[in-house]
Amino acid sequence: MASTRRTAIVIGTSFLITHVTSVVGMVLYGPILTSTDYTAHLSGPGASGGALLGALLEVILSLAIVGTGVAFFPVIRRLGEGMALGYAALRTLEAAVIAVGVTPLIAAVALAQAPEAAGSAGLVQALAAVHNWTFIVGPGLICPANTVVLAAVLFRSRLVPRVIPVLGFVGAPLVFALNAWQVLTLTPQAPAWAAAAVVPIFAWEVSLAVYLIVKGFRPAPAQSGRVAQAVLA
Numbered sequence: 001m002a003s004t005r006r007t008a009i010v011i012g013t014s015f016l017i018t019h020v021t022s023v024v025g026m027v028l029y030g031p032i033l034t035s036t037d038y039t040a041h042l043s044g045p046g047a048s049g050g051a052l053l054g055a056l057l058e059v060i061l062s063l064a065i066v067g068t069g070v071a072f073f074p075v076i077r078r079l080g081e082g083m084a085l086g087y088a089a090l091r092t093l094e095a096a097v098i099a100v101g102v103t104p105l106i107a108a109v110a111l112a113q114a115p116e117a118a119g120s121a122g123l124v125q126a127l128a129a130v131h132n133w134t135f136i137v138g139p140g141l142i143c144p145a146n147t148v149v150l151a152a153v154l155f156r157s158r159l160v161p162r163v164i165p166v167l168g169f170v171g172a173p174l175v176f177a178l179n180a181w182q183v184l185t186l187t188p189q190a191p192a193w194a195a196a197a198v199v200p201i202f203a204w205e206v207s208l209a210v211y212l213i214v215k216g217f218r219p220a221p222a223q224s225g226r227v228a229q230a231v232l233a
Contacts, residue, residue, distance in 0.1 A: 004216065007071055007217075008213070008217050010067070011068055011071045011075075011209075012208070012210065012213035014067040014071060015068055015206075015212075016206075016213075017061075017064040018064045018065055018068070019202070021058065021060045021061040021064065022057075022058075022139070025053075025055075025057040025061070028050040028053055028054040029051040029105075048109045048112065048113060051108075051109050058099070058101070058102050058105075059102055062096070062102075065091050065092075066092055066095045069088040069091030069092055069095075069146075070088065072084075072150065075159070076153050079153055079157050083152070087146055087150050090149065094138050094142040097137050097142060098138040101131040101133075101138070102131070104127040104128070105127070105128065105131040107127050108124045111127065129188065132188045133188065136188070137179075140175065140178070140179030140182070141179050143172075144171075144172035144175045145172075145176075147168045147171065147172040147201060148168070150165075150168065151166075151169050152165070154208075159218050160208060160211050164207050164208050167203050167207065168201065170200040170204075171201025172201060174200060175197060175198055178190065178194055
């Protein structure tokens with residue numbers, strides 16, 4: 001029981017870290033990435049410092065995402081090994097895509113700061129665009145997939161109150177549809193209504209994190225053989 005309680009705290013804390021790092025990161029370099037002239041913004045010391053700190057936070061975000069997958073694995077494995085492997089793999093893939101996008105952003109800052117940056121505006125623009133699209137693919141398309149997997153396990157096993165995974169079921173399709181639309185229309189900037197679309201999935205992860213930190217997993221369902229059969233059904 002003590003081990004399970006520690007696992008719940010680790011998972012909840014990791015989820016909260018993903019939100020803090022992603023939100024603060026967007027605050028730091030959001031205005032830069034929405035600009036039509038990346039070179040002009042990234043050449044300034046203040047803007048470049050914000051972008052580099054945002055890149056560092058995204059590395060921490062990637063590690064925290066992997067942490068949720070690793071920590072959840074033994075919990076989900078008791079209910080179904082396939083679901084556990086699927087969730088861990090999808091979380092790792094999401095983190096990998098985000099991490100891949102960090103390097104082009106750092107390169108864009110370095111290039112914009114170089115004396116010859118005036119002649120490489122197109123390359124700076126391209127590098128920053130790579131970062132933008134990797135973030136759309138990672139948290140935008142892969143995260144909804146692993147959300148559905150985890151929400152299905154938690155809903156059937158009742159390891160947490162069912163209202164929490166329901167938020168995941170609602171939020172995942174909305175976020176996936178939004179980002180799929182951005183990919184299909186080659187629109188890197190989210191529309192004005194995007195903020196409303198991400199509210200359910202944000203509420204899902206935050207409520208799950210807080211519940212696990214404060215309450216932990218519900219013990220009885222996790223030990224029931226009937227739960228494993230229900231998850232696999």
